[in-house]
Amino acid sequence: xxxxxxxxxxxxxxxxxxxxxxxxxxxxxxxxxxxxxxxxxxxxxxxxxxxxxxxxxxxxxxxxxxxxxxxxxxxxxxxxxxxxxxxxxxxxxxxxxxxxxxxxxxxxxxxxxxxxxxxxxxxxxxxxxxxxxxxxxxxxxxxxxxxxxxxxxxxxxxxxxxxxxxxxxxxxxxxxxxxxxxxxxxxxxxxxxxxxxxxxxxxxxxxxxxxxxxxxxxxxxxxxxxxxxxxxxxxxxxxxxxxxxxxxxxxxxxxxxxxxxxxxxxxxxxxxxxxxxxxxxxxxxxxxxxxxxxxxxxxxxxxxxxxxxxxxxxxxxxxxxxxxxxxxxxxxxxxxxxxxxxxxxxxxxxxxxxxxxxxxxxxxxxxxxxxxxxxxxxxxxxxxxxxxxxxxxxxxxxxxxxxx
Numbered sequence: 594x595x596x597x598x599x600x601x602x603x604x605x606x607x608x609x610x611x612x613x614x615x616x617x618x619x620x621x622x623x624x625x626x627x628x629x630x631x632x633x634x635x636x637x638x639x640x641x642x643x644x645x646x647x648x649x650x651x652x653x654x655x656x657x658x659x660x661x662x663x664x665x666x667x668x669x670x671x672x673x674x675x676x677x678x679x680x681x682x683x684x685x686x687x688x689x690x691x692x693x694x695x696x697x698x699x700x701x702x703x704x705x706x707x708x709x710x711x712x713x714x715x716x717x718x719x720x721x722x723x724x725x726x727x728x729x730x731x732x733x734x735x736x737x738x739x740x741x742x743x744x745x746x747x748x749x750x751x752x753x754x755x756x757x758x759x760x761x762x763x764x765x766x767x768x769x770x771x772x773x774x775x776x777x778x779x780x781x782x783x784x785x786x787x788x789x790x791x792x793x794x795x796x797x798x799x800x801x802x803x804x805x806x807x808x809x810x811x812x813x814x815x816x817x818x819x820x821x822x823x824x825x826x827x828x829x830x831x832x833x834x835x836x837x838x839x840x841x842x843x844x845x846x847x848x849x850x851x852x853x854x855x856x857x858x859x860x861x862x863x864x865x866x867x868x869x870x871x872x873x874x875x876x877x878x879x880x881x882x883x884x885x886x887x888x889x890x891x892x893x894x895x896x897x898x899x900x901x902x903x904x905x906x907x908x909x910x911x912x913x914x915x916x917x918x919x920x921x922x923x924x925x926x927x928x929x930x931x932x933x934x935x936x937x938x939x940x941x942x943x944x945x946x947x948x949x950x951x952x953x954x955x956x957x958x959x960x961x962x963x964x965x966x967x968x969x970x971x972x973x974x975x976x977x978x979x980x981x982x983x984x985x986x987x988x989x990x991x992x993x994x995x996x997x
Contacts, residue, residue, distance in 0.1 A: 603666060640683055654667050655667040665689045669684070682703075732912060760890075764885055771879055771883050792869045793865060800859055803858060825898050832892065834891035837867050941968065
């Protein structure tokens, strides 16, 4: 999977960008801060996921110079090749319609010039993004780790994407109903429909996350062993807020031990009735508090190094090593899942690493995945790496290829 040409219009600080990208060598975006390096990665990520990793407001993506236009807009477009076709075109246009005295935000998606929904373009372009803030996967909140699982899974699994979108809407509607019931404006009997729908979609998320982490763990352990010289073992522990029991485990809590072996993989159909039991058991307290107490929105993922929680007991260096292992595992996992490498985007990561981890990272960038790296310091790269890379100088929303 490769992007051959990237086009941006009114995106962040790019009024206009036309950029052809090599497919056989790493691409280094070099320049001072706030020049537009990260915006290139952000645009590619948005094309792949329909979301920005850096802001929750799509309005911020539209160039400020368009504020006085009748319809401010930003457009991202990529000509790409993947295993399905040597030429595909993916376009996303963000528009702020200010007609009629109000403002309405629209997102227009086209694949090969045909209108599409987000779920229709899943897998056309896939990415793995690695940023210094990924240390939050160890040190941050559970929502950071849920976002990591969701961002990866929804790129390769349309059923997961649909279930996630539906679950988030259902959760909001169920919580509103719980508050109305507490205020005696609705009946508890109304929860039956919402519980059924929530459990159907939530069970798909739980099963998807369990399988993903079980498969990811094997790959992450291999990379982690290489980085630590075999001295440390990385283990993933998925902690769903409901603890499904496997049919063949005689009441044993199937998730309540380290590791994610195959014997404890559950299907959505196995999880759903247990999820419904949780919702029923918690109904009274949920009504009192006005929130849904259990479900994928409260799941957690913990990473252990030699059986010790790295978020509680690990050093900063151990956290960096674990995150690096996780990101390379994500790259390989996605390669196995979609039968081709996704794009690998590294935003200011290299400068954050010590010499050992930096050398390991650069050694892994072997051209199998199209890779874009941003940096403010070219001297942190080895001469041999730069000799085999395309260096693009980024200055104030303009990209100069003459540095190569």
